Amino acid sequence: MSQLMNSNIKMTSLDIAQLTGKQHKNVMADIRKEIKELGEEVGQLIFQPSSYINSQNKEHPCFSFGKDGAMQLALKYDAKTRFKVIQRIEELENSYRPYIRPSEQEIKRMNAEARLENARVRKANTYLKLSNVDTLSKEYKSILVAKASETLSGEKILPYAKSEQQTYSAKNLGEMFGVSPQRIGLITNKHNLKIEEYGEWYRDKSRYSSKEIDSFRYFDSVIPRLEEILGVDKSS
Incomplete structure (x- = not known):
């Protein structure tokens, strides 16, 4: 009462x-x-x-x-x-009911949380924009979408897609054939080997800066074509 x-x-x-x-x-x-x-x-x-x-x-x-x-x-x-x-x-x-003004400490906490949330949204939007790049593989696009959802929610909601095939970088192939990665790049560009039949596009971090660049990862199917072009038999 x-x-x-x-x-x-x-x-x-x-x-x-x-x-x-x-x-x-x-x-x-x-x-x-x-x-x-x-x-x-x-x-x-x-x-x-x-x-x-x-x-x-x-x-x-x-x-x-x-x-x-x-x-x-x-x-x-x-x-x-x-x-x-x-x-x-x-x-x-x-x-x-009276209005209760938050304390200075509470205001700082709320502002910090708002800045953190804005940063998460910007980062997630960056992942989503990258997922629309036409040259990227379907698998990598799905990874970017999954990363966007993880960034926003703070937990893994969507599973990361994994390529079912082993992939090789230009450096890997260069070591395999005894040539430089640059030559592998020139050959695959000249002979139009950077297509879905022979690999996938990924977004990788540059070795020389903090920027991200498009990078092609090659499947096993490209090896016979490179053997043919370079005149080297890697099966022996």
């Missing part, structure tokens, strides 16, 4: 009459009955006699009360009427 009495909302018997559709005199009778049943000491503590001026500029009696009195009356009525009274109580409580 004491918790209800501490509520700072104020209502009158006129408010209850308007909410319930009952005549004010009947609401007054309900309140007097409540006071009698609660006992004078408690009842008059909850319901305070008051007055109002009507449209004819005449003074008439009413009762004023807080949340405890409104709830006490609501329990007397049917479900729909109780709902209206309780809804009005909540509206009044929300209107009285």
Whole structure:
């Protein structure tokens, strides 16, 4: 009871009459009955006699009360009427609820979280933009989309696609054939070997800077073509 009495909302018997559709005199009778049943000491503590001026500029009696009195009356009525009274109580409580300014520490924390979230969104958008690069393989595009979802959520939601074939870099092939990676690149460009039949495009970090570059990874199927072009038989 004491918790209800501490509520700072104020209502009158006129408010209850308007909410319930009952005549004010009947609401007054309900309140007097409540006071009698609660006992004078408690009842008059909850319901305070008051007055109002009507449209004819005449003074008439009413009762004023807080949340405890409104709830006490609501329990007397049917479900729909109780709902209206309780809804009005909540509206009044929300209107009285003071604005509490966050502390400086809380503001700094919220700003830091906002900056971190913005950074995650920018990073995820970068992954999604890269996934639209036409030269990338389907597998690598799916990896980029998975990375975007992981960046936003903080956990792995989509599995990373893995190529079902072994792949080789130009350096790997150069070591295999005893030539430089640059020559492998020149040969595969000249003979149009950087296609899906012979490998996949990936987005790799440059060895010479922090930038990311398109890099072609070769399948086993390119080895016979390079043997043919270079005149070297790697099967022996």
